[in-house]
Amino acid sequence: EAQVTQNPRxxxxxxxxxLTVTCSQNMNHEYMSWYRxxxxxxxxxxxxxxxxxxxxxxxxxxxxxxxxxxxxNFPLILESPSPNQTSLYFCASSLRGGPxxxxxxxxxxxxxxxxxx
Amino acid sequence: xxxxEQHPSTLSVxxxxxxxxxxxxxxxxxxxxxxxxxxxxxxxxxIIDIRSNVGEKKDQRIAVTLNKxxxxxxxxxxxxxxxxxxxxxxxxxxxxxxxxxxxxxxGTKLTVNP
Numbered sequence: 001e002a003q004v005t006q007n008p009r010x011x012x013x014x015x016x017x018x019l020t021v022t023c024s025q026n027m028n029h030e031y032m033s034w035y036r037x038x039x040x041x042x043x044x045x046x047x048x049x050x051x052x053x054x055x056x057x058x059x060x061x062x063x064x065x066x067x068x069x070x071x072x073n074f075p076l077i078l079e080s081p082s083p084n085q086t087s088l089y090f091c092a093s094s095l096r097g098g099p100x101x102x103x104x105x106x107x108x109x110x111x112x113x114x115x116x117x
Numbered sequence: 118x119x120x121x122e123q124h125p126s127t128l129s130v131x132x133x134x135x136x137x138x139x140x141x142x143x144x145x146x147x148x149x150x151x152x153x154x155x156x157x158x159x160x161x162x163x164i165i166d167i168r169s170n171v172g173e174k175k176d177q178r179i180a181v182t183l184n185k186x187x188x189x190x191x192x193x194x195x196x197x198x199x200x201x202x203x204x205x206x207x208x209x210x211x212x213x214x215x216x217x218x219x220x221x222x223x224g225t226k227l228t229v230n231p
Contacts, residue, residue, distance in 0.1 A: 040126075041223060042206065042221045050215075050216055056216065092160075105163050106151075106163070108153075108161045110158075111158075
């Protein structure tokens with residue numbers, strides 16, 4: 001089954017304790033992205049990756065890191081989490097993300113609800 | 118940068134009625150406009166999309182219209198059913214720094230009352 005998986009689905013942690021949220025897709029997609037969803041603010045992009053070893057900042061990258069060492073995986077790293085990073089996080093992937101891509105559908109993972117105390 | 122405004126933020130309709138959600142965008146270069154449905158506890162899922170060379174697209178009870186001149190697009194759901202209850206997001210594509218990304222509206226919570 002074609003899908004985007006995220007782990008963990010729920011996480012409660014404390015300020016300053018490094019954490020990683022994993023994301024994996026099995027569709028051989030080039031483009032992957034992380035979003036956070038907050039009430040009244042919709043979906044905001046944190047980081048994205050056009051392909052292996054190619055990452056760039058989205059609209060709200062402060063406090064986050066990512067890596068893309070393999071095509072299928074795109075982990076989100078919070079080096080020193082703070083309470084304002086309490087949110088619902090979604091990973092998404094699409095076939096291509098370049099300006100000439102003709103197929104733009106993004107497939108979303110099930111979400112990770114993070115609480116930072 | 119691109120800004121996508123979505124209205125209303127909440128919408129309540131009776132089963133069988135129609136629902137309309139409207140979005141406006143600011144970047145005239147945007148050429149791809151998807152709509153996503155997010156059910157409780159799940160990630161958003163694409164339900165319909167439209168590209169800038171088309172003015173309207175239908176898929177059973179769902180339709181999307183696009184007015185490029187006015188820079189707005191709308192989602193129409195006819196004969197609503199309780200299972201249509203969800204949060205709906207519109208989005209517009211922009212090209213930024215050699216990549217294409219989606220900018221999302223803030224979402225509309227649709228409730229269909231039996």
